Amino acid sequence: MSVRSGVCVWFTGLSGSGKSTTADMVIDLVRARGREVTVLDGDVVRTHLSKGLGFSREDRDTNVRRIGYVAGEVVRHGGIAIVAAVSPYRATRDEVRGMLPSDAFVEVFVDTPLDVCEARDVKGWYAKARSGEVTDLTGVDDPYEPPLTPEIRLETVDTTVEANARLVLDFLDARGDLAPA
Numbered sequence: 001m002s003v004r005s006g007v008c009v010w011f012t013g014l015s016g017s018g019k020s021t022t023a024d025m026v027i028d029l030v031r032a033r034g035r036e037v038t039v040l041d042g043d044v045v046r047t048h049l050s051k052g053l054g055f056s057r058e059d060r061d062t063n064v065r066r067i068g069y070v071a072g073e074v075v076r077h078g079g080i081a082i083v084a085a086v087s088p089y090r091a092t093r094d095e096v097r098g099m100l101p102s103d104a105f106v107e108v109f110v111d112t113p114l115d116v117c118e119a120r121d122v123k124g125w126y127a128k129a130r131s132g133e134v135t136d137l138t139g140v141d142d143p144y145e146p147p148l149t150p151e152i153r154l155e156t157v158d159t160t161v162e163a164n165a166r167l168v169l170d171f172l173d174a175r176g177d178l179a180p181a
Contacts, residue, residue, distance in 0.1 A: 006075030068096030
C-alpha cells in the first residue's frame, strides 16, 4: 500500500483579510470529500503552541516556523494541513516552503486592501494600532510582504468566500491532492 502524498495549504494575508473564513470553507469542502484535515489557525496556535511569544519580528518568525514544522509533520504522514496565519515576512514563508517537499506547499495569498481589513476589524487591532494602544501591527507600523508568486491569489472585495473556496478546491483537485486513499 502506498502512502498518499500530503499537502500544506498556507493562507497568508493581513488580519481581517478573510484567511480563516476562506480556510474554514475549504476545510468543510475537503472533509465533504472524505479527507481529514489538520487545521493550524494562527490565533489558536498562538494560544497553545506559541504561548508567550510576542510580536517582535523574531517572535513572529519563530511562530511561523513552529506552524511550518507541525504542518510539515502532517504532510510527511500523507495528511492535509490547512494553515491560516498572517505570516507577514516573505523570507520566513519561503523558509517554511523549503521545509516541505517541493510540490507540497500551496501558498494562498488572500489579497485584501488594508482599508477593507480595517473596516472588518472584528478583533479591534487596527483601531488599537491607530490610537497607539498597540504597536508593531502588521500593515500599520510593521510591514506585510505579499508573496511574489503564490500558487493561488484570492481577492475578497468582489468575490465571495464560496467562490474563493471553490478556486482553492479546484486547484487541489487538479493536482490530485484530494484523491481518496
